[in-house]
Amino acid sequence: MLTVADCHNDLLMSVLAQREAGVAEPFGDFWLTELEQGGVTVQVLPIYTSEAFVQEAALRRCLLMIDEAHRLAGLFADRVAIAFTGSDIEAITASGRIALVLAIEGAEPVGRDLGVLRALYRAGIRMLSLTWNRRTMLADGVGEEDTGGRLTTLGRDVVREMEQLGMVLDVSHLSRNGFWDVVSLVEKPFVASHSSANDVFAHPRNLGDDQLVAMREADSLVCANSYGPFLGAPFTTARFVDHIEHLVGVLGENRVGLGLDFILDVYDVTDAASGDHRHPNHNLDLLENFVRPSQMATLTDVLEARFAPDLAGKVASGNLTRFLAAHL
Secondary structure (H helix, E strand, C coil): CCCEEECCCCHHHHHHHHHHCCCCCHHHHHHHHHHHHCCEEEEEEEEECCHHHCCCCHHHHHHHHHHHHHHHHHHCCCCEEECCCHHHHHHHHHCCCEEEEEEEECCHHHCCCHHHHHHHHHCCEEEEECCCCCCCCCCCEHHHHHHCCCCCHHHHHHHHHHHHHCCEEECCCECHHHHHHHHHHCCCCCEECCCCECCCCCCCCCECHHHHHHHHHCCCEEEECCCHHHHCCCCCHHHHHHHHHHHHHHHCCCCEEECCCCCCCCHHHCCCCCCCCCCCCCCCCCECCECCHHHCHHHHHHHHHHCCHHHHHHHHHHHHHHHHHHHC
16 A cells, blocks of 8 residues: 555644543544554644634644644654654654654734744744634635735735745645735745645635646645545545546646545534534535545555556655655
């Protein structure tokens, strides 16, 4: 089976919530085995601050999740390690361990202070998105599309500071106007950590071909999102690979990876991304036999059937691994 590098799994938020509820070791007892069985070699761990902690408690909640990540890396040091640099990615994966990359999804923890951004970098954060679906002090998310929002002055300052630090900018969830602000501003490649193709299925969370072309010209990376409502029916890995195939056709074979966004085991602690997904009658539209990392063969088998071996390997892990090794 192909190895996998995944640019988006919200497991940290779930692990912390379960530990606070009295579960002894949800990462070691469940998630670590899932990742290993799925052949995951690199896992980006976004730290998302839910509505309950915005604004005042966002930084505190973020720091608790960073602390939890460092605790897990120490406790399971023979199986995982946090990557701070590109060379760390290479060394950790070469040792047979999973390289964990810490990220922030939605910049509420940064607030208005570049000093906080720098402190978060020193704590291990290596990727950051300016928004989730809502508005932040830096930019508007896709849920605010009607405002025509662009990056704020602070948002522009944060982008410049991120490039100075070597923190990767993530444009998933960002409004279209904000996206074009980023394109006009950046000097380094950036990433869409978990977004699929709007020209395959129209959804505000997907990227249009004009955006994909801009990312190709910026030598940037798009990691495809497997969440069913963003893909359109039928909810299968074959449909997911339709999106990947389109992304490869526009971006080229070296600029597409995976940002799988498994929702089943974290949805109870996340804000609703597509309707009220915590309502008992809500259908999550999960992909058939592809709801956890341990089911990765359901995807990799389709990748290997659809693409030549070299391309399948690039999409599954090679492109994201090389991008992070080059830009952390």
